Amino acid sequence: MDTTIKIVDVAHRAGVAPATVSRVLNNSSQVTPKTRAKVMKIINELGYQPNSAAKNLRSQKTMTIGVIVPDISNSYFSEIIKGIENIAYSKKYKVVICDTANNEEKELEFLNLLTTRTIDGVILVAPMISDEEILKIADHGHTIGIVGKQIDHERIPCILTDNVKFSIQVVSHLVVQGHRNIAFINGSAHAVDSYDRLEGYLKALREHHIPFHPELIENGDFNETGGYEAILRLFDKKLPFTAVFAANDEMALGVYRACSERNIQIPMQLAVFGVDNNRISRYLTPPLSTVNQPKYAMGALLVEKLIDMMHENEFSENRVFKIDSELLIRGSSVNRTQQKDQD
Amino acid sequence: MDTTIKIVDVAHRAGVAPATVSRVLNNSSQVTPKTRAKVMKIINELGYQPNSAAKNLRSQKTMTIGVIVPDISNSYFSEIIKGIENIAYSKKYKVVICDTANNEEKELEFLNLLTTRTIDGVILVAPMISDEEILKIADHGHTIGIVGKQIDHERIPCILTDNVKFSIQVVSHLVVQGHRNIAFINGSAHAVDSYDRLEGYLKALREHHIPFHPELIENGDFNETGGYEAILRLFDKKLPFTAVFAANDEMALGVYRACSERNIQIPMQLAVFGVDNNRISRYLTPPLSTVNQPKYAMGALLVEKLIDMMHENEFSENRVFKIDSELLIRGSSVNRTQQKDQD
DNA sequence: GGATACTTTGAAATCGATTTCAAGCATTGC
DNA sequence: GCAATGCTTGAAATCGATTTCAAAGTATCC
Structure with missing residues (x-):
């Protein structure tokens, strides 16, 4: 059936004007129950559906x-x-x-x-x-x-x-777990999220009187590969960090991969925390601690x-x-x- | 700026008819390079963009x-x-x-x-x-x-x-690995995929002269919970199967969860195979064997x-x-x- | 130079709905 | 019974582009 039904067709068949059919469709103006029924019957019979482009235009x-x-x-x-x-x-x-x-x-x-x-x-x-x-x-x-x-x-x-708020909570949690040297893998530089999460990280360190080491911060661009490469750079610095806070789960995934390759046990040798609660996180071994939004x-x-x-x-x-x-x-x-x- | 620019505005400013502007936009008919340039200049000056509803309608x-x-x-x-x-x-x-x-x-x-x-x-x-x-x-x-x-x-x-084809391959692989009692967790009954994967499973068994046990088949509805419940039902039957073929990775995920709860080692005590190669599969421990499309x-x-x-x-x-x-x-x-x- | 063919441009119709404005009709009140 | 009022309905304008058809303009050829 190539011939699509238009509002005039319905109007014709129902013996009314297109305007009336339109009113029935948009059940706005007052239409007599009788004419409404008459029109509706034809609409259903013909299976009429208004053309959206015409509707949009008008x-x-x-x-x-x-x-x-x-x-x-x-x-x-x-x-x-x-x-x-x-x-x-x-x-x-x-x-x-x-x-x-x-x-x-x-x-x-x-x-x-x-x-x-x-x-x-x-x-x-x-x-x-x-x-x-x-x-x-x-x-x-x-x-x-x-x-x-x-x-x-x-x-x-x-x-x-509130990125700052939960970042403080994450770092505080790690501190409570006994960590003092906590690395941070940040996301893309242009994102506010990165900026705020870093701020939270720094604030938390200050609160806990832990000195801040810039070498413990690396950028991972919010993706798995970025996280993987970032943690490798951190490892290569031979710094004694025992925990890493990744600004999202994707990057934490990269950390897991690197740890698996280097035979580093999570969380025994390195505690890991992510952000986002990706579908994947809870199925990792061990399940990834993360922030749920x-x-x-x-x-x-x-x-x-x-x-x-x-x-x-x-x-x-x-x-x-x-x-x-x-x-x-x-x-x-x-x-x-x-x-x-x-x- | 509420006043959107229309094609007539452009036409006016360029001293041509709307039809000409339209022709320039759709660079269809022959328009003199000179008039084309003139019109394009105005279009860019005004930042004109055609209304899509009107375009769609016509x-x-x-x-x-x-x-x-x-x-x-x-x-x-x-x-x-x-x-x-x-x-x-x-x-x-x-x-x-x-x-x-x-x-x-x-x-x-x-x-x-x-x-x-x-x-x-x-x-x-x-x-x-x-x-x-x-x-x-x-x-x-x-x-x-x-x-x-x-x-x-x-x-x-x-x-x-080709569901049938790869299902045969999966089961054959499991057989080669030494398995003879292979369970199958199927997806939603109404999906052709389920039907075909089951067919492949059955064909493979026949090819390898392995008797078919209907009790080794359960339905998991293509989701994690379904897979979890299906494998538990299988466990409860106390049948001696050593491998399970799940019709998709989501259900395989449920199998992993059940195994972790019941302390069953994958693949030592139970081999698992999925389908789909979900993002998640390779990050599981052990990584999930699966079919990549x-x-x-x-x-x-x-x-x-x-x-x-x-x-x-x-x-x-x-x-x-x-x-x-x-x-x-x-x-x-x-x-x-x-x-x-x-x- | 004028007839012919071809190219470029414009005026107006068109797509299919909604909405305004006015007309038609029924109801109410005096 | 007639004017005033209120509802319901229809005719026609409208939204903003594209496209057809005809007119105008230009090039070509004898």
Whole structure:
């Protein structure tokens, strides 16, 4: 069947004007129950469904939200997407996803969909583009939301975890376990997350009166290979550290690989702590201690806020959400033999 | 800036008709290099971008492809999505994703986007809906592609792996390792994959003249919990099996959990083999032997075919792709001590 | 130089819905 | 019974691009 049914066809068959059919569809204006029934009957008979392009053009909205993530196959991001998707669908919105593969250009290119009015709004998860660029987009009147970073603009809802806070907790936990020489593998330099987690690490050391050694910090770029190479560089320095705090689980995975190759026992010889609670972490041997963020809920909450913002044009004062994370203490950071730190 | 620039604005400023601007944009018809330059200059000056809804309405296409997967956070599916997305974007198509969470209703609902002309075509990954329903959609003139299953319709491109073939290989490998009592944990009953993998399992047994014991088969529904419960049921039967073939890695994960709880050593006391090569598998202890499918390439190939099909209306004879998988033999299925099977 | 063919450009129709504005109709009140 | 009021419905404009068809302009050939 190539001939698609249009609103005029329905109108004809029902003996009414297209306007009336439209009113029935959008059950807005008052339509007599009698005509409504008559029209509905024809709609069902013909299996009519309104053409979305026409609808979008006239109503000036697409009921579509874009989501930009660095890597869809990282469970951290896919859980956020799930939260976004479910809420969006329940509110009749569609979701278009862009996996940038950490490519800033792709991020920018995708944002063009706002200008072409292909999407009504966009959610940036762990954005790479600059704050200025984000602000510029918002100033153009577009609706944009951010996960994982705070942007100061009355029209940009943000949701983020308190990186500094949980980083302090992680380091404190390691100190309580008896560690004093704690290495830190940081993520990509341009990410705020990296910056904040480092800040938490430093603060915690200060709190516990542990001197800070810059040589104990290496960059791992938030991926497995980066983590692997970072820990090898740390090993090669021959420093006496007994614990490592990796700024995410992916990099901790690299630490596990290096330890396995060098026959270093976790946690007996090296305690490891990650961040993100990736799907994978609990299945490692030993299970990886990590920081759990309510990813699904974060996505859900933000998209809800975003949709609200698109509907009412008022800017709610409740715009920035700082979510608490919980530490998941597992085998990788608890030394069952309570072996003392060889300071 | 609320005032968006329209094609007439550009036309005005450039002193030409909208039609000419349109021709420049779609660089189709012959436009004098001089006028083209003049128009392009204005387009760049104003930062004009055509409204997509208007474009879609007039051109009767949306340059958007829908993708339906059961679970976006399963790396098996997200890798396929990546392949689809990358190729699609390179061909100027957008991708809308639907995570059904194994919900058949959501699958059907999403397919409505075809009828409303919100998407030009759709890719179903491991579909739950019946073949009849799929055929019906194709007969309505919609473009639809399938990953993981074969549908016989000249307009439906399919890509799938030869389940029977690799299942035979897996079981043969286990036999070569000395196993004769091999349990099988199957996936959801309605999936063809389950059916075919079981067939491979049975065929292999026959080939090796190993008697078939129905009690050695349990269903695990393709998820971790299902695998966990299935292996416990098998244990409780007190049968002397020494190897288990799980129809996917997720269920194998459940097997690992059960073994860890019951203190059963893998692979010494129980060899384990999975399917999918999930991100997680190689990081398990011991690393999980599994079957690797070229997920990314499969997604990429299928979407390419789908787009071709939407452009030329001819049906290419090259429609069904059976992809070969490779066995990844890792620690979970190789008994380093070469301990004999206690048959 | 003028007829012919070809190229470039513009005016207007079109895609398929929504929405405004006015007309038609029924109801109410005096 | 007639004017005023309130609902329901329809005709036509609209959203912003593309595309058809015709007109204008230019090149070619005899």
